[in-house]
Amino acid sequence: MKYTNGDIRRLGETIVKNNGIISDDELDLLQDYRKSYTEPLSATFNQLVEIKNSVGRDGIIAFRLKRIRTIINKVLRNPSMQLNRMGDIAGIRLILENQNQIYKALKLIETEFEISGKIRDYIKDPKRIGYKGIHVYVKDKQFGKRIEIQIRTRDFHNWSTLVEITDLLYGTRLKELGYENNPKFGEFHALMSSDLELSKVQANQVYELLHETNFISKLSQTFRRNNEKVKKQWHEVLPRSKYFLIESSTSEIPSLTGFVDYDKAEEAYFKTYKDDPEALIVLTAIQKPTFDQISVAYANYILSYHTFIKDIEPIIKTLAIEALEQGKIYRFKKIFKTYEELEANGILHIWTGKADIFVTRQKNRLLLSSPDKISSRKQKLIRKEIHSDLQLRIANHHKFISDIKPLIDGESIKSWICRSFLKRNGKRIKNRLKELEIEFKN
Structure with a gap:
């Protein structure tokens, strides 16, 4: 489908005007616009793999195109933002061992890529809810597309996936809307992200929320239900699979499917979305994927273990x-x-x-x-x-x-x-x- 920047801008305006309801033709246009990022995203990913390997070979690197539902929600939250200027439709996540590796990777990114916009350092200036990491936007050389790169330590990433697990189990929207969406859970996650030892009052605050919401039991039951079955799904995927479709749910076992061909994976994603626009589903690619890597990178979808239980x-x-x-x-x-x-x-x-x-x-x-x-x-x-x-x-x-x-x-x-x-x-x-x-x- 041929389209112009003006077509995409008007599509964003239609999303706002109709409160997120769009026609089949408009949905096809949005999907084509998402897919236009595939090639530049893949090229940027391959360059970043080299940076990851030079900084920390044990790091995890994954990419994804923003979910259709998330794009629509973001447009609704920011009605003055033009859809054709949304900067994080294509995203790459780099998970490293420590902050030293993060800043080394950032220096190499600044050297090898054209930086687009302000670098957001949430390590030096964390979000109120406790989010830490670095967000940098780069411009693809061939297509001029803007790609978001998120760089986190494993600890920062584990905290972030716990926020998303909370959203899934309790129907909150902390990831999208932040601390104010649910100040009780917001404060809990802010405390859990702190590098400082908790005071007695803060530790009690954490425990009271865990007790009040039955958090540990809910988490444990979900993990016990999923562990063996998701692991078996992993071993059933094709050996050469590079792309993974993961669908999660509060009541069902997560679904994990592997694909060798990206276009087929996108077709499956789009079909699932059209069947159920509210489905919690992500399509991702991971370099040299293992079950451990995908469990860490997408703990909020796999739902079989989280380090919070130990922490x-x-x-x-x-x-x-x-x-x-x-x-x-x-x-x-x-x-x-x-x-x-x-x-x-x-x-x-x-x-x-x-x-x-x-x-x-x-x-x-x-x-x-x-x-x-x-x-x-x-x-x-x-x-x-x-x-x-x-x-x-x-x-x-x-x-x-x-x-x-x-x-x-x-x-x-x-x-x-x-x-x-x-x-x-x-x-x-x-x-x-x-x-x-x-x-x-x-």
Whole structure:
């Protein structure tokens, strides 16, 4: 379909005028405009792969065209903005290990590309909700298209995907609208993004929101539901797949499909959108993709694990000890139950965290299987890794309990209640671990 910049500008005006409702012909025009970024995006991506490799070979790099629904929503939020001037229709995300690598990558980008517009450094000046990263716009040499590059550390990226998971699980729009969309969740994410140690008041604020919204349970249930099935979908994609269509949902297992051909992947994306404009679906490409990489890059779509489960544990432990020090037994028990849930997830992840191993449970047995035959040597290695990880987790748990014991050694009724409570907890954990017999199923 042939079109001019004026056609695209008028399409944006129509979107605003009709409150986001557009005809089939207008939708086709919007899709053609999106796809016009494909070639310049791919060329820019290939250049950035070289920069990534020179700065941090272990980094993750992925690209995507902005989702149709997100484009429409952005036009509605910014009615004075011309659609043909929207700068982030094509985007590349570069996830590196640390801030030093980020600024090295930025210098190379400034050297090798024509920079278009202001570089936004949200590391030096984070958004109110806590977002950190660098956004730089470059202009493609051949087509003159503007491409957005986002550079983040893994920690910054993990925080960002947690915001998007919150949006999905609770129907918020924090990513689009920021802190003001939901100040309670906004403050929670702002605190979780902080490099500073949380004060007692802030730590309590975090816990109260987790408790009030049942956040840990909701997250855990979603991850447990998805892990094995999404992993199996990954192993069913074509070996040479470079493009991935991921559709997520609060109630269904995420859908992951691989494509060798980009045009076919775009056709599948567009068909899915037309069938359900509200579908949460993304089409992406990842350099040398692995399940671990796609799980990190799109944790908010894959929904099978998030580092938040591990990151929140020290805060919960500190709050539990503080509750005991203040003699608040009911509060201690409530917080400790949250810790138990985190602990259960941590133990489960020891088995499920391996990308090439599927885990199913039959009564008191865990059955471990793989798309490829598991040799005796590999079985032995897996058992050794699981045992080592499990021993470390048990040691950390014992250290936590040893920190608690001096606080409940007295003869008071409160001390007795706490000791009884912890004894029952200890039995539950011991029985849970005893029951989990590992069996390999080839």
